[in-house]
Amino acid sequence: MAHFQQLEVQLKPADYRSDIEPTWCPGCGDFSVVAACTKAFSELKLPPENIVQVSGIGCSSRAPLFMKSYSVHTLHGRALPVAVGIKLANPNLTVIVQTGDGDLFSIGSGHNPHAARRNIDLTVICMDNQIYGLTKNQVSPTSREGLYGSLTPYGTIDKPLNPIATMLAYGATFVAQTYSGNPKHMTEVIKQAIVHRGFSFVNVLSPCPTFNRVDTFKYYKSRTKDINKELGHDPTDYSKALELAFHDLDHYYDPNAPVPIGIFFKKETETYHDRVNAVKARYKAVDKPTPELIQSFVDACKPKAI
């Protein structure tokens, strides 16, 4: 029995598609992310009315528009706190954040540690193309050193941020990386992320064919290595996960280094709502106050009779 609501009759992936045609460039990695998401929803038998997808601003943040689910297209960098609010208000919903490397790790980066450390049960899917697309070719926090962009004609001098290592350090209880050129792997990882009770982070290497001429499908094709199947990584081992994560970007500097994909870390532990419920039970809190309870509170506020 899953901890989320499920349909009795499974819907087809196409049933989770909206009638809006994607507005992405031909060859964009994000197309297959939408395909993988709808496939995952179908296989998990999620009721469409129970899915809320929250996005920020950027090419990737358009993804929820192309799917038939509830969605909030928020502001640049603010998908995560809005998603947290939705989950706080209605814990029965399956809340998914669709975001990108600029949205999540540049303007919105301040929210990541707090959502992760609280282990709120939601899934963050970051379409990481190492470039800003919608604002036309500026480097992002995950761009490799030396990448050329419209603001970096001599190549960027900034070091790239490591999404996997950061999220692991912040306390995310499910951290994975997948690649949009591998739909099967991607669907499986997204499914597991949704099923995972707690804060799940999936970094999807999702090439931008228009602006990023380095981190392409061709580049990844020969380099991705499944850390679980090929390297035998056990995702319950946090130290090993961190060690692997620290080598995640080695391929930027070493042409022989692989691009690791797979589940780095996965640990089911108490979620934010588990802790809320524990505290509520301990202090006998109520969800809806009765008139008597309100009156007793009003009386308690009054000074004692003298």
Next chain:
Amino acid sequence: MNILIGGKAGAGIKEAGKMLAQVLASMGYSVFGYVDYPSLIRGGHNFVILRFSEKDIYSVDRKVDIIVATDRRSVNLHTVSSKENTLWIVDEKIDMSNALKAPFKEVAPAFFKSSSILGVILKVLGISPEKGIPVVERLPQRDRNFFIYTEAYKSVPSLFKIEDKKIKKGIITTGNECIALGAVDGGLDFYVAYPMTPATSVLHYLAERQKELGIKAVHPENEIAVISMAVGIAYAGKRVMIGTSGGGFALMTETLSLSGMAEIPLVIYEAQRAGPSTGVPTYTSQSDLLFSLFAGHGEFPRVVIAPGYPQEAYYLARLAMNIAWKYQIPVILIGDKHLGESYFTVNLNRERVVENPIMWDKKEEYKRYCFTENGISPLAFPGTPGAVVKVTSYEHNEKGLTVESAESVLLMQDKRLRKLRTIKEQLLKNEKTVMISEYGKSDIALITWGSTAGVVEEVAKEMDLKVIRPLFIEPFPAQEVKRAIADVRRIVVVECSASGQLDKVLSMNGIKFHKTLRKYDGRPFFRDELKRILEKL
């Protein structure tokens, strides 16, 4: 009578003031307490001025009748507050002639002095020791405090005879507590805030009472997360209020605009303090009026409400909750440190008033932003079968899908304008949007707003001047204000702002005035001070 109590920050000065106020209120007096404290925890100087009377009062005087100085610094600092006949009560170690000596330190060594201060003052005022017992009993370390209180009481003579009036006027409360209770009675489910003086006490108050009130108080990582979470909470169908001061509100403005565009109901409590920037964090100001009116990019309907008293704060917070959900808009409740943290004597009649918003009737296909005559589109929340609610910060069509064509942009802007018109018509017609005094036969009228109401209305009553005070700044009750001043010769605008913000709002609405009185030192107007200025007019 005005009593000033001064001493080191952390020495229990605020607490002593609150306890004394509670004792006096329990004896049937109306008490008002001004609390002055610096932005630090230990080592600075705190003081409280309490004024009490048989009449209802909402202000204090600068020149006081009794000064209680628990340390030498208080003597130096508060000499300006003394009059010819002021009674000084000073610590026995302080060398001061003509002062009553009290053993504040002696009876309470290495301890907060609140119970010793209370004992001394009650005795001097000729109030029986039993009156203080209920408030002392509520302190932690009850026995120790009770002993200190009794010793202090015995140490000084009785110089006044303050009688018990038997009938209580109300209890001691603050504007912030009343904002909190008003929101709760307006159906609050969540209060989300990042600590910021002077709004923090709403967060503390509600967090302490989550259990009794059935609400949830959330403290996210910053103010941007506060308002973003609130958007998520309201989208999912729960009633939410957020609270902050000017700096935090500045961080929220981008998302304020999102709540306007996406039509998300939000109540924002903005407790002003002296700015700009970090400013004078623990002091008062009315300098965010224009900011609250114009915050956020683009054009969208909003309501801005300015309570002047705790009773109004309660009622208007409750109303704000219902307005936000009825019209699906951000409602800004603008207060300040003076309203939020001063002690008032209030008789609050609580009543739960929760009006349900217009919901989708499930008859036709659901469209989140469906076009209606009044501009209000029915709501549906995530989890509702048969409806797909797409909400967006982009301009959108009825279904909530991004659009850019000229026709569709115009259509949705016009829908929001229709809503704006509905709000204006309905609120100005159905709600009390302006307070106009019944007194005031003279041909001078004072126009003021927010917490400056207390002192202005008290002085105006004494001097028989008319007072006009808008409770709603947006929509602004221009017609009513114009009617009220039609037969007035001279109009004076009184506010705590350096540049004059209310006068700009008046000018925008075509209301002429003759003189402005502005105070901008972080302190509210004092009664004697305002009276002196007005008498010169």
